[in-house]
Amino acid sequence: MQLAHRATILTPSLTLSIDSKAKAMKAEGIDVCGFGAGEPDFDTPEHIKAACMASLDAGFTKYTPSSGIPELRQAISDKFKADNHIDYKPSQIVVSNGAKHSCYNAILATCQPGDEVIIPAPYWLSYPEMVRLAGAEPVIVQTREENDWKMTPDEFRDAMTPRTKLVILNSPGNPTGAVYSRAELEALVEVAVDEEILILSDEIYEKLTYDGAEHVSVASLPGAYDLTITINGFSKAYAMTGWRLGYLGAPDPIAKAIDAIQSHSASNPCSFAQKGGLAALKGDQQPVADMRDEFDLRRRYMCDRIAKIPGLSLVTPKGAFYVLANVSKLGLTSQNFADRLLSKHHVAVVPGLAFGDDRTIRLSYATSMDVINKGLGRLEEFCKTL
Numbered sequence: 001m002q003l004a005h006r007a008t009i010l011t012p013s014l015t016l017s018i019d020s021k022a023k024a025m026k027a028e029g030i031d032v033c034g035f036g037a038g039e040p041d042f043d044t045p046e047h048i049k050a051a052c053m054a055s056l057d058a059g060f061t062k063y064t065p066s067s068g069i070p071e072l073r074q075a076i077s078d079k080f081k082a083d084n085h086i087d088y089k090p091s092q093i094v095v096s097n098g099a100k101h102s103c104y105n106a107i108l109a110t111c112q113p114g115d116e117v118i119i120p121a122p123y124w125l126s127y128p129e130m131v132r133l134a135g136a137e138p139v140i141v142q143t144r145e146e147n148d149w150k151m152t153p154d155e156f157r158d159a160m161t162p163r164t165k166l167v168i169l170n171s172p173g174n175p176t177g178a179v180y181s182r183a184e185l186e187a188l189v190e191v192a193v194d195e196e197i198l199i200l201s202d203e204i205y206e207k208l209t210y211d212g213a214e215h216v217s218v219a220s221l222p223g224a225y226d227l228t229i230t231i232n233g234f235s236k237a238y239a240m241t242g243w244r245l246g247y248l249g250a251p252d253p254i255a256k257a258i259d260a261i262q263s264h265s266a267s268n269p270c271s272f273a274q275k276g277g278l279a280a281l282k283g284d285q286q287p288v289a290d291m292r293d294e295f296d297l298r299r300r301y302m303c304d305r306i307a308k309i310p311g312l313s314l315v316t317p318k319g320a321f322y323v324l325a326n327v328s329k330l331g332l333t334s335q336n337f338a339d340r341l342l343s344k345h346h347v348a349v350v351p352g353l354a355f356g357d358d359r360t361i362r363l364s365y366a367t368s369m370d371v372i373n374k375g376l377g378r379l380e381e382f383c384k385t386l
Contacts, residue, residue: 010129014354018338022348033375034348035363038174039241040321042294044276045287048238051279055272064271066263067255068095068247072274075281076247083206084217086230088249094258095269095277099204099233099246104130106200106229106248107166109257111136115165120151121356122324124174124202128356136165140356145326148315149176153187160191166198169218172205175355175362176324177317179213186221193223200229204246205320207237207288210296213318219249226251236320237288238280243273295321298365298372305376306363309383321366324352328359330386337361345378 015036022032067073073090080086080093096102103126111117113135119127120141128138141159143149156167169188171180180188192199201218209215219228233246250258262268302323303316311330314323327337334351338361341347352360365372 006133006135009132013125014335015125015350018342018348018350021342025342025346030346032342032346032348033371033378034367035365035372035375036348036350037364037366039366040236040239040291041366041368042239042287042291044239044243045280045284047283048240048276048279051283052272052276055275060271060275062271064268064274066266066268067093067259068269069271069274069278072278072281075278076249079281080217080230080249084203084230085220086217086225086249088230092252092255093247093249094255094262095245095247095274096262097246097266097269098244099202099231099235100126101244101266102231102233102246102248103127103200103202104133105258105261106231106250106254107131107134107136108261109254110198110229111165114163116161116163118156118159118164118167118197119356120149120155120169122149122175122352122360123168123356124170125354127168127170137163139164142357145313145315149173149178149324150180150184151188153191156188156191160195160197164195164197166200167192168200168202170202172209172213172215172317172319174205174320175322175350175352175360176315177320177322178315179209179215179318182214182216182221185216185218189218189221189224192227196227198227198229199224200231202231204231204233204236206232208292208295208321209319210292210299211316211318215319229254234277234280239287239291240276240280243270243276245269245273245277295365298367298369299323301369302363302365302372302376305380309380311383311386321364323363323365324355324360325363326360330383332386334358334361341379341382345382347375347378347382349379 111134115136131138206215229250234240313326338351350362
């Protein structure tokens, strides 16, 4: 069978591969400590679920406008103004089936064959694949551990060519947990503005920052508004991963193009999930703060433990719910390290190769303290054998 070229160039997900093997081991009765989760281990807050169930009871199960129901787009507009200091009109907002869908829509609307997209590594593993699906070429900028895994303006400039169309920024970041400061973002924006390069700013982890780190929205910075597509969603802050509900704000021409793409590909986001999203934005925010505080406890504990394991190093993450540990001193590739750790000590981590850096592994602390304690003990024992 002859497949389309775009389908043959995609890289299989190492995350799913590790997850599948871990689940198979669990099904055999093996006690596996899983650090691969990219989702909160908390339930969706009750008031959000109640709003969704009430909408189902009221028969809110039909098509909606392709960009989302008006009241949700207005609430997102209000949220952007209050939290992010960005003035997006409701007409500039597109609600989609998850922040991942929003990212893909944005890339499809702005990139085409011949274009290049700059992506700092370590990166979220879907960015390069989305760029390839759009026919464009990902240009990977390898960041440095000593610079907290953040791209510098000089590295940005060095990666640019006349074909550069877009740069992807993710702060707080997955898998690094890095949070760019206001000054760091301003310096990157200055480069983008000088060259008229579009910016995709993925801010899905904005509510999960620690140690006083400030989340700064790129579009709020001088000169950035007309170049920036701001991506966000409900999955991380409100523990709504399975709801598949995200959104973006963009300059009018880009928002209109994305709306057209979505109308022909997905029709609209899920009707009753949108009512849950509305409740999330307008309702009690205490569950978000409580979850963040619990993640912070786990983060500090995990970082303290890993820092004491000979051969491992890390940059303390200031956001999201991941720790990126450098394992290169132990003489194994990230894939080999992850495979042996799972097979011999029953601990599942994601190899950094999936994120464009084969020196590292990613551990999520979106799991219980019992699992974290047990799993890190096993990790320490494994490292002693190398």
